[in-house]
Amino acid sequence: MLEVKQIVKTFFKGTVNEKVALHGVDLRLESGDFATVIGGNGAGKSTLLNSIAGVFPIDSGSIHINDTDITKMPEYKRAAFIGRVFQDPMLGTAGNMQIEENLLLALRRGKRMGLKWAFVPKERELFRERLSLLGLGLEDRLTARMGLLSGGQRQSITLLMATMLRPELLLLDEHTAALDPKTAENVLTLTDKLVKEHNLTTLMITHNMRDALRFGNRLIMMNNGRIIFDVRGEEKKKLTVQDLLERFEVAGDTISDRMMLGT
């Protein structure tokens, strides 16, 4: 469960470029909620995600995961609760390291790392089994360098890594935006499968309105640092792209070309 209360974030405070990115956002995700987040450029989607992940401190408000107050917790400590996939496929994995090295670091997410030899044969079996789920033939390439893989392969592995240990919260920041349409579709299908399989509480930013409607049990629309629309369940199922476009117009938001292309 995630509970975000009244969080405010201002960038470049005290300068002429001062910009309030989040105006007191409230959000509560129940355990198992899969929420998609849409909104125009500068709506505050990424700021919200990064605030939860602890990339930067927030001005005020509080963030709780399962009754643990993580508001002041540094980013690396929050990792014990949160699995993340970034927009840039290069960011989720260490390119200069082997596939299995990346996976074993993910298997120790949020745990104390010591001087134990990191390579355990039993874990290799687990890695092979997980990798075979991707259907990309990577299970036979455990010692290949991550840098040799394509963006889609790396993003798929990042997803596996983020869910290797069941996270309390999965944060996906436009994780298919940098991929070609076919690969993006595969990664989205994998995302949906993993989220359902582990019943993960998930927040997924997307610029693609159709994807926002297709996936998850909840849809959140942001505009100008606020959540302006939050639907779930049956109501969300009935929603159409046309409805969303109208919502955007009511909010006075400009719909970027990118979003239109995604309809």
Next chain:
Amino acid sequence: MENLIISTLGQGLLWSLLAIGVFITFRVLDIADLTVEGSFPLGAAISVTLVVAGVNPIISILAAAVGGMLAGVVTGLVHTKLKIPALLAGILTMIALYSVNLHVMGKANVSLLRMDTVYTYLEAMNISATWALAIVGLLVAFLSGLFLFWFFGTEIGAAIRATGVNPQMIRAQGVNTDTMIVLGLLLSNAFVAVAGALVAQGNGYADVGMGVGTIVIGLASVIIGEVLFGTRSFVKSLTAVVLGSVVYRIVIAIVLYLGMPPNDLKLFTAVLVAIALSLPTLKAKWQSR
């Protein structure tokens, strides 16, 4: 001639610890750490001063390692806690160490007149000074390689490597990258200080100015090793660095043999490193024509 070959080999192996230290920061952590210019003479100063005071030479080397660790931690904290860029943090520590080293030795130069060193142990067994250097060099290079192979295969070691490659990714796995950077700098400068201690014991003196240019020598060794012996795996990279240090000494011995004035050595090394570092760029330019 045999003497020249063995002594070149020995020097290369001894100095390979410096190259390993530079490899840890420059390649593993992706930081150009200039602390080495101060921690190398620091190791020398600590070791020589202790030996002169009657301390066992091996223990003096361990003390030098601890000194190097402290130097690395200082640079690490200045960089991660005070947010000063790594390059500048290293320069600050390097400059500060100049004064520290003078304090350690009490003067600018301390010599080891007829004192016991790690080499005299071997010489007592009827081994020539040149061979003693080579044997010690081989031993420490081998042990260091073994240690690092183990260390970078542990959980913490893997986390340090990931920190150098992709800090954002490893933070997302719950690792404090600041701590990893400090640890890496600690380890690197321990190796560099031990190199300083071993070189000083071999030369028979420690000098406050002996650190000048060590970063470039270290870089030269790392890059020569990578170009000649490859970087396909971590073990290969590590071996390449040690061999690179030996090749560097061979190159130096050859140019000196061919009559280059010793005064031009540092200029030569700097040009060598500049060329080696720019090779990828030059190659790309050449191919794009």
